[in-house]
Amino acid sequence: MLVTLEGLDGSGKTTVWESLQDRFSDAVFTREPTDDSWYGDAVYRSIEDDDADPLAELFLYTADHAAHLSRVIEPALERGDLVISDRYSDSRFAYQGATLAAADGHALDDPLEYVVDIHRPFSIDPGLTIYLDLDSETAAERAGTTNKFERAAYLESVRENYERLIERDPDRFVRVDATQSPDAVLEDVTDALTAAVESFE
Numbered sequence: 001m002l003v004t005l006e007g008l009d010g011s012g013k014t015t016v017w018e019s020l021q022d023r024f025s026d027a028v029f030t031r032e033p034t035d036d037s038w039y040g041d042a043v044y045r046s047i048e049d050d051d052a053d054p055l056a057e058l059f060l061y062t063a064d065h066a067a068h069l070s071r072v073i074e075p076a077l078e079r080g081d082l083v084i085s086d087r088y089s090d091s092r093f094a095y096q097g098a099t100l101a102a103a104d105g106h107a108l109d110d111p112l113e114y115v116v117d118i119h120r121p122f123s124i125d126p127g128l129t130i131y132l133d134l135d136s137e138t139a140a141e142r143a144g145t146t147n148k149f150e151r152a153a154y155l156e157s158v159r160e161n162y163e164r165l166i167e168r169d170p171d172r173f174v175r176v177d178a179t180q181s182p183d184a185v186l187e188d189v190t191d192a193l194t195a196a197v198e199s200f201e
């Protein structure tokens with residue numbers, strides 16, 4: 001079964017993902033962007049570049065995702081493993097959907113739908129997505145960005161996109177209140193994961 005953790009930068013995904021490793025010790029823990037491949041390195045180069053082309057950046061993230069699928073996700077699912085990924089395709093739908101919407105020069109009617117459509121022929125849908133829900137200002141604050149207000153405005157449009165994704169696919173998502181303490185967030189995430197794994201078996 002494939003489980004993904006999603007949310008704004010600073011929502012606490014990585015904190016939870018690290019703590020889950022003790023509780024689900026048989027699971028495969030992975031992440032996007034990948035941190036052990038040249039595809040992931042290319043993505044991080046693009047993140048560092050303030051002038052990165054939005055469409056080029058979308059395809060870098062998507063290339064990293066394709067390699068992640070074939071190298072990590074598909075083999076693990078074929079073995080019957082539980083896979084827990086810190087970010088996955090919804091990050092592209094929400095973030096690149098927002099970046100492309102803000103970019104001039106790309107005549108896309110609905111950038112989020114465009115990014116979803118690109119994935120449709122080859123990607124694998126998660127069985128469960130846990131969304132760590134946090135307001136954009138707290139997210140920007142926790143993420144420690146240099147330009148907090150600019151980042152919060154961008155994250156607000158990303159958050160709206162996550163809400164669209166939840167609305168179109170409510171059964172796949174479990175929303176967790178990420179303003180709670182780290183321990184309370186971890187308990188809610190563990191409950192959601194345990195319930196999903198039990199009903200999957």
Ligand SMILES: Nc1ncnc2c1ncn2[C@@H]1O[C@H](COP(=O)(O)OP(=O)(O)O)[C@@H](O)[C@H]1O
Nearest residue numbers: 008009010011012013014015142180181182185
């Ligand atoms: N529930 C929480 N309440 C307050 N601060 C948190 C919480 N979870 C994580 N943090 C802090 O917020 C920052 C971002 O957390 P992190 O797990 O890296 O988020 P993400 O991976 O979603 O960007 C870190 O400094 C972390 O210690």
Ligand SMILES: Cc1cn([C@H]2C[C@H](O)[C@@H](COP(=O)(O)OP(=O)(O)O)O2)c(=O)[nH]c1=O
Nearest residue numbers: 008009010014032033061087091092095096
């Ligand atoms: C996977 C993915 C990440 N991102 C963004 C979210 C983050 O701002 C950045 C790096 O991701 P990540 O390292 O997970 O950052 P954080 O732990 O702060 O959430 O890349 C996308 O824009 N699209 C994607 O497909």
